[in-house]
Amino acid sequence: MTEQVQPVRRRYGPSEQWRHINEAHITEEAVTDLAGFKSNGVNFKLALWNPAPNGVRYLKALTFALGMQLSPVNRERLRRTRNREVGDPYSVRCNGEPVCLDYLQAVHELDFIATNMTLDGARILEIGAGYGRTCHTVLSNYDVAGYTIVDLPNTLALSHRYLRTVLEPAQFAKIRFVGIGEVDEQVWGERFDLCVNVDSFAEMSPDTVRDYLALIDASGAHFYVNNPVGKYLDKTLDGHSQGSAVVQLALNSGLLRDVIDIHDSEAVLAKVPAFEAAYRPGERWACVASDRAVSWSYYWQALYRVGPVAR
Numbered sequence: 001m002t003e004q005v006q007p008v009r010r011r012y013g014p015s016e017q018w019r020h021i022n023e024a025h026i027t028e029e030a031v032t033d034l035a036g037f038k039s040n041g042v043n044f045k046l047a048l049w050n051p052a053p054n055g056v057r058y059l060k061a062l063t064f065a066l067g068m069q070l071s072p073v074n075r076e077r078l079r080r081t082r083n084r085e086v087g088d089p090y091s092v093r094c095n096g097e098p099v100c101l102d103y104l105q106a107v108h109e110l111d112f113i114a115t116n117m118t119l120d121g122a123r124i125l126e127i128g129a130g131y132g133r134t135c136h137t138v139l140s141n142y143d144v145a146g147y148t149i150v151d152l153p154n155t156l157a158l159s160h161r162y163l164r165t166v167l168e169p170a171q172f173a174k175i176r177f178v179g180i181g182e183v184d185e186q187v188w189g190e191r192f193d194l195c196v197n198v199d200s201f202a203e204m205s206p207d208t209v210r211d212y213l214a215l216i217d218a219s220g221a222h223f224y225v226n227n228p229v230g231k232y233l234d235k236t237l238d239g240h241s242q243g244s245a246v247v248q249l250a251l252n253s254g255l256l257r258d259v260i261d262i263h264d265s266e267a268v269l270a271k272v273p274a275f276e277a278a279y280r281p282g283e284r285w286a287c288v289a290s291d292r293a294v295s296w297s298y299y300w301q302a303l304y305r306v307g308p309v310a311r
Contacts, residue, residue: 195216222303
């Protein structure tokens with residue numbers, strides 16, 4: 001019977017895991033040159049998780065950090081917005097409450113709006129509602145008179161299905177769903193206390209944005225907008241994974257097309273005056289509030305209202 005030889009234990013020696021890391025990643029060749037080591041496999045084993053395969057880890061870390069900073073008021077807004085887990089979002093738990101980035105942004109947007117106007121009893125028009133998280137959050141926290149959503153057909157079908165699932169019947173009954181081909185017949189001529197656009201004007205053709213701004217000018221008393229201040233061409237962010245043609249489509253959409261470093265706070269701030277001017281619906285409107293938006297570095301939010309505003 002062959003006697004098994006136990007490996008000699010070295011004092012302060014590496015674990016088998018770190019022996020592998022040194023052989024595979026932090027090799028002698030890899031550490032001879034400092035150029036680029038903080039954004040490659042060397043540092044991804046020393047200090048950072050590789051962002052390429054760890055995107056969900058970073059998304060959850062961001063969500064957790066922001067969720068733990070929620071004010072008591074916004075925590076209550078989040079709790080009142082029930083059924084947020086429908087659709088299986090990437091969520092974390094903060095102080096016993098499930099939190100995803102979509103609804104984190106929604107309560108921050110709602111906080112910005114509610115600080116500057118009264119929402120109870122309001123008639124609201126949202127242009128481009130996505131699956132409906134803003135509408136869901138508003139109707140869960142305020143007794144609005146009505147909520148109109150204008151959107152493309154397939155997205156409108158999704159928001160209709162989602163909101164019918166997550167809202168109480170009495171809340172859902174307040175919503176009217178309008179296709180883009182029905183806007184002139186069903187929306188023009190009505191009055192809305194608040195018009196909303198979150199993250200879609202930057203993805204429309206400039207003429208379409210101007211058409212919607214004209215609609216808001218004719219129909220609204222307040223307008224909340226949350227969109228990027230410019231475009232970016234940093235390939236390290238997404239590898240242009242959808243192809244150059246899709247990148248070009250994005251660069252050609254919206255009113256604000258200047259390419260900037262979206263992770264330079266001063267570059268973003270420099271574009272704020274153009275943002276505020278571009279989204280002002282008309283001469284009668286004044287910007288009453290303007291600030292960075294949670295959670296992306298190059299998104300800005302502003303609230304306008306009809307009439308002069310003292311500064």
